[in-house]
Amino acid sequence: EAQVTQNPRYLITVTGKKLTVTCSQNMNHEYMSWYRQDPGLGLRQIYYSMNVEVTDKGDVPEGYKVSRKEKRNFPLILESPSPNQTSLYFCASSLLPVNTEAFFGQGTRLTVV
């Protein structure tokens, strides 16, 4: 089954404690990205990657890092989480050119206290 898998689904953490949200896709897609979803704001892109070792900032990259060492994996790293990073996070992947369908993971609900 074609899918994007994120882990964990839910996470509560404390300010400053480093965390990683994993994302893996099994469709051999070149393009992967991370979005955060906040009420009244829709989804906003954090980072994206067009292929292995190629990453770039989206609209709201501050406080986040990513890496793309393998084509299937695209982890999101919060080195020092803060309460304003409390949000619902989605990983997505798609083929290039990117006006094709994007496939989304089920989301990670992160709470930073």
Next chain:
Amino acid sequence: GNSVTQMEGPVTLSEEAFLTINCTYTATGYPSLFWYVQYPGEGLQLLLKATKADDKGSNKGFEATYRKETTSFHLEKGSVQVSDSAVYFCALIAGGTSYGKLTFGQGTILTVHP
């Protein structure tokens, strides 16, 4: 920059009612337009798309037409069902430096009652 504006929600309808969710956009060039749907507890799924002016996207009884003259992509369904209750997002992908980025509207919550 690029932006998408959706009608304010939430929207509450009775089963078999007609649905319209308005969506307008601002973008450089000729963006591709999408409607995504998010069911409770799940990720987003593509509902339909249109990649050029006057194209009509359709799926599961939903339709939307790419109107370049009014920069709109309104979502319609003639007869909604309880199972259509979800959050609907209008989105676009433009070219240039925003290559590949989906720009989303704020989402519209739809609730359909029996």
